[in-house]
Amino acid sequence: MIEMKDVWKVYPNNVSAINGINITIEKGEFVYVVGPSGAGKSTFIKMMYREERPTRGDILIDKTNLSTLKEKQIPHLRRRIGVVFQDFKLLPSLTVYENVAFALEVIEENPSVIKRKVMDVLDIVRLKSKARALPDELSGGEQQRVAIARAIVNQPDVLIADEPTGNLDPDTAWEIMDILEDINHRGTTVVMATHNKDIVNTLKRRVIAIENGRVVRDQVRGEYGYEI
The missing domain is CATH 3.40.50.300 (P-loop containing nucleotide triphosphate hydrolases)
Known part of the structure; x- marks a missing residue:
C-alpha cells in the first residue's frame, strides 16, 4: 500500500x-x-x-x-488518503454534519449519497446525535471524532x-x-x-x-x- x-x-x-x-x-x-x-x-x-x-x-x-x-x-x-491532525481543523461556522459533508461536496458528490455517507461515518465515530451541533459545542474528543469522520467519509x-x-x-x-x-x-x-x-x-x-x-x-x- x-x-x-x-x-x-x-x-x-x-x-x-x-x-x-x-x-x-x-x-x-x-x-x-x-x-x-x-x-x-x-x-x-x-x-x-x-x-x-x-x-x-x-x-x-x-x-x-x-x-x-x-x-x-x-x-x-x-x-x-484521509488525514487527521492534532488540532482538528474543523470549520467553526459549520455543524458536525456540514463539516463532514464538506469533504464530499467539494468533489460534487450526489446529495443523497452525501447524506447516507455522512450519517454512516457519524455512526462509526458515535456522533449521530450531535450532527447539528457546532464545533464549539463539543468536547475536544468529540471534535477529534468529527475530524476522523471527515477523514474517512470518502472511504480512503x-x-x-x-x-x-x-x-x-x-x-x-x-x-x-x-x-x-x-x-x-x-x-x-x-x-x-x-x-x-x-x-x-x-x-x-x-x-x-x-x-x-x-x-x-x-x-x-x-x-x-x-x-x-
Whole structure:
C-alpha cells in the first residue's frame, strides 16, 4: 500500500529531515511512527499525502508515485488518503454534519449519497446525535471524532493520523484509539505518528522509530522505547 524507496528530504535552509528511508507498509496494517521531537516524523508523515515532496527517491501509494505526481493530480490522491491532525481543523461556522459533508461536496458528490455517507461515518465515530451541533459545542474528543469522520467519509485506502490524541486527556485518547482500531478492522491502513507511550505499549502494533531522519527500528508489535 505504501512504499518509500531511498527517500531524502532536504529543506531550502539545508536542514536534512529525512535521510535515505526505505520502508514498506502493507494494506490493512496499523503502524505507529515514533521518535523524539525533531526526528523527522512530521516530514515522514507529510510526504505520504504530498504536503511535502521528497528531494530524492520515490514514494508510492498503491503504485501511484507521489514523487512525480503533477499538482493537478494531488486532489484526486487525497480522496484516497484521509488525514487527521492534532488540532482538528474543523470549520467553526459549520455543524458536525456540514463539516463532514464538506469533504464530499467539494468533489460534487450526489446529495443523497452525501447524506447516507455522512450519517454512516457519524455512526462509526458515535456522533449521530450531535450532527447539528457546532464545533464549539463539543468536547475536544468529540471534535477529534468529527475530524476522523471527515477523514474517512470518502472511504480512503489509507488513514494518516498525526498526533491524533496529543491534545486529549487519557480517557478521551483511549476513546479515539478504539475508533481508529475499528476503522483499521474495516480494512483501512492506518499510519499514526504519536508520542503516547502508553498507547503504543498497550495496543501493540508495528512500530517504526525515526531518529535523525532515519529508521532506527522497525518492529512488529513493538514498544515505544524513545524519549520525547
